[in-house]
Amino acid sequence: MKKLGLLIVMALAIVMPISVNAATTLTEELATVQKGGTLTIDGEYTENLVVDKSVTIEGTNDAVLNGTITVSGDNITVNVKNLTINGMLNITASTSSVTVDNVLLDGNNEVAKNILMTIRAKDTEIMVNNSEFKGFLKAGIYAETLNSLSVVGSKFNALGTANIGDISDFVASNPEHEAILRSAACIDLNLGNQSGVTFDLDSIVLLANEFKGVVKTAEDSTAGAVKIKLKNASNVTLSEDSIVTVMANTFEENTDDVVIGTSGDATTSNFPVAFYQNESTYTGATEEGIRITNRSDATNPTEIINSKNMVIRNYNDTSDPEQNGEVVIVNIDGTDYALEQGTTLKDAVLFDDFTTPIDLDALKEKEGYTFKNFVIKGTDTVVTEDQEINESMELTAVFEENVSNPSTSDNVVLYFGLLIAGLVGITAILVAKRRYN
Numbered sequence: 001m002k003k004l005g006l007l008i009v010m011a012l013a014i015v016m017p018i019s020v021n022a023a024t025t026l027t028e029e030l031a032t033v034q035k036g037g038t039l040t041i042d043g044e045y046t047e048n049l050v051v052d053k054s055v056t057i058e059g060t061n062d063a064v065l066n067g068t069i070t071v072s073g074d075n076i077t078v079n080v081k082n083l084t085i086n087g088m089l090n091i092t093a094s095t096s097s098v099t100v101d102n103v104l105l106d107g108n109n110e111v112a113k114n115i116l117m118t119i120r121a122k123d124t125e126i127m128v129n130n131s132e133f134k135g136f137l138k139a140g141i142y143a144e145t146l147n148s149l150s151v152v153g154s155k156f157n158a159l160g161t162a163n164i165g166d167i168s169d170f171v172a173s174n175p176e177h178e179a180i181l182r183s184a185a186c187i188d189l190n191l192g193n194q195s196g197v198t199f200d201l202d203s204i205v206l207l208a209n210e211f212k213g214v215v216k217t218a219e220d221s222t223a224g225a226v227k228i229k230l231k232n233a234s235n236v237t238l239s240e241d242s243i244v245t246v247m248a249n250t251f252e253e254n255t256d257d258v259v260i261g262t263s264g265d266a267t268t269s270n271f272p273v274a275f276y277q278n279e280s281t282y283t284g285a286t287e288e289g290i291r292i293t294n295r296s297d298a299t300n301p302t303e304i305i306n307s308k309n310m311v312i313r314n315y316n317d318t319s320d321p322e323q324n325g326e327v328v329i330v331n332i333d334g335t336d337y338a339l340e341q342g343t344t345l346k347d348a349v350l351f352d353d354f355t356t357p358i359d360l361d362a363l364k365e366k367e368g369y370t371f372k373n374f375v376i377k378g379t380d381t382v383v384t385e386d387q388e389i390n391e392s393m394e395l396t397a398v399f400e401e402n403v404s405n406p407s408t409s410d411n412v413v414l415y416f417g418l419l420i421a422g423l424v425g426i427t428a429i430l431v432a433k434r435r436y437n
Contacts, residue, residue, distance in 0.1 A: 261296025
């Protein structure tokens, strides 16, 4: 019986999350967590943690880690969630998957923590969801090597970068002070900069985030809320699916919202970027749209993009129509479809995957109704299948209810009923007349 009880306890220890208590360190507790298990952190700890196996690091009850988490190793799956990190998160794991969910990263404007998340992770997929980055001096996220990156529903507050010149010990304590002074960013994608490391780049998605307060602190500043460049294009292999999507983000008071490429080198901007439904109040705003600066061009041209439509740009190869143009988004009764500007509904594909053709026949079907037409939502303006479409819009399918004619037998019953009712009425009138006569 004792042996059985011991086995049960051991089994539970394997499958149940381990909660850190004040008597042990995170490193000690993590060592006891099985592969694929969960380390639950409850409380506040000051420690640096190295994660080199598949595991979930989960905070409860406003858990706080004062220190750095380094995710290293190969072929691992790591989740970091529900945790405040007063420090940094470094990702170096290769051929892995790393998810950061509901995490607050705060550098507290300290020089030693001028970048909150660094990514040098060959062939690794990285997802950042519903997280917050603040108190950084150079970058919220800085990436050199990865396979794919998605940042969704997160907030970046770069207001600390505006005061970097006032930090008394900054220059003396940081050998990269000049670069930091002129190159602040919420997200800095310096792709291919890791010496001697080649990798395949899939997709980068920046969706529904808030980017705030990146300013230029030097005359030759390259600062921007989001910076995207192939710093060493020879280290990066692009595929047909390699695209950066900047969609439904809010940019607030940044000198530049998006900076493409670097140093007048055209190869550093040789990739397509899609902009859609972004909003901006950039510094010195004079017109609606987000402010894009192309540093791969020696003249540093700036473009204001109002992305009601999906605008696609390859700032290096502007002659390729597939990588330069506008994609119209048409919503039909709650489903988004994409089509090239100037084409028709028949050419549309599902917005979610850009490969599945629109099924117009299915959209025209409704049991008990006959399809009439598509109209712009809230109006009587008809849009036909063959009509050229040049701007995004919402459509509604209009139907007319079918009214079936009564059958022959139904008619016989109806007519017979009317005849009886008529005879009864006439009889009643005759009887009344006799009574009163």
